Amino acid sequence: MHILLTNDDGLQAQGLQILKEEMMGYARKVTVVAPAGQRSAASHSMTINRTLYCHEHPGATDRVREISVSGTPVDCVKMAMEYFLRDDRPDLIISGINDGYNLGSDVLYSGTVSAAMEGPYYQVPAMAVSMGTMTEDRCRETARLVKALVEQVFVCGKFPGILNVNIPRDGEISLKNACVVPQTVQIYHNVIAEKRDIDGSLCYKIVGDLDLTTAPEDSDVACIRNGHIALTPLKWQQTADRAMELVRQYI
Template sequence: MLLRAGIGLAALGLSLQASALNILLTNDDGCRAPGIDAVYQALLAAGHQVTLVGPQNDSSGIGAASVVVPGQAVAITQLAQDKYCVGPPPGYTPPAGKTSAIGTPVDAVNVGLDLLLKDNRPDLVVSGTNFGDNVGPLTQMSGTVNAAVRAMFKGVPAVAISTAIDLQLIAQNPAAGAQKTLNAMDDTARFAVRVIDRAAAVGAQARKLCAKSRGKAKPHCEINVIGLPGVTGLNINYPALESGEVKGVAFAPISDWGNVVFAPQQGADGVVRMNLVAPPAPTALQKQGDAYQLSLGKAVITPIDGNYTASPLVQAQAKLMLNGLKP
């Protein structure tokens, strides 16, 4: 029923105009990074209300790390109206013998939702655009994606946005490779906002149909602000290309294959280092996934959610398999 409702609403959404959304914008590259500014400007230009709450420092690859020490102080710096940075307090040092991070993307989402916007809860959390793609195995370690996942876990739909890296160019000429990604960020932001606006139009129509039915049209009432069930969100990855060079849009699942592969290797000096290694050749199934589709020069859209729980069928199978165990 939800699928049929979504298909019908999507068809209507082609001709609908989305209303302005109240958006919490974050990232993992830092509150002053060019990627978050590109998305901030694109969202404002589209008429949305935006509050930027990002990490004080670059937190790339930090995953879902967050404050875990009760009473830990967190510094909140206001850059401008509706723009904030979240970071460690002055002079902070981690507790002895403990690895910790303060002012992570997840911290920024928590501060934004539970403090700064607690009386003006956002309709949507947007995370990015990240410097570098977040596809395949990279999604697990991504601060960008995990900021979006944290928002969804807290009940707010979210969209993660990333701009890819030309791996061959950046290996040969790091400055030119970095600039190519930076040059694609404005196009990434504009594309992501078009995705959000199209999806928000579908979500707005679902709310109208739900209200008209006085809550009886359950499939429509279960559609969120971006036209998806519950708190489902999106992971958007855009290639490091000029807009006219992008090869189209792919809808693909997160794959277990990716171009960026880290492996522990022990050198002649006995030191173990995490090095980049060549990825294996993708299988036919892996070629349908997000990382391979992005490598073809396509913009990739992947639905994601913040629920780690397996499907009801798998839960029932586990219960049947393990039933009768005693503690």
């Protein structure tokens, strides 16, 4: 199996490097194409009005290759699929391990999830992996879980789509502690913070306090709240099928 790894935290991020080590022991080939620096909340943005710069890191072998890209996570997948790996397409795309959750409606803003969303466009299955609190030990446990999910879901199960994986801050990291749940709305409080610039002028920052308490029980947010691993299949098609006839009535 050839696996493409990416993220939105940057090539040198702990989560990505630990995942790379784990996948190197499993896959035939691992290619890492990731942003040169932090690109969190990049969503599905793509660089079209600026030049991209790519740097291939030394030490490449027949089994592992690492490339940094000056753009977004989606840029990284497109550079991989359209250029670097055009003659050796991967069998699976994994985005992560992200430092911080990507739950519910937050997947709309997530660079981590958006990179995985590129998979179906190229007819390649994909997984996005995020965790609430990243310590080295917990990250290594998560990387082992990712390997188990690859084997069970994508190899044995031949799942063709996108799987969004979120790991709770506490609790066992194993398939036994995983639940398949739908998305919900992720609520934040105090989203806009007022600040003073160095010249005294008023400015603002989008922040927010995460609220896990209000989500319905059968949801990804509640799953994390209860200490379980949340597995959510996603799709990139956004057509509201049940609304088609309703809209046709007014045309």
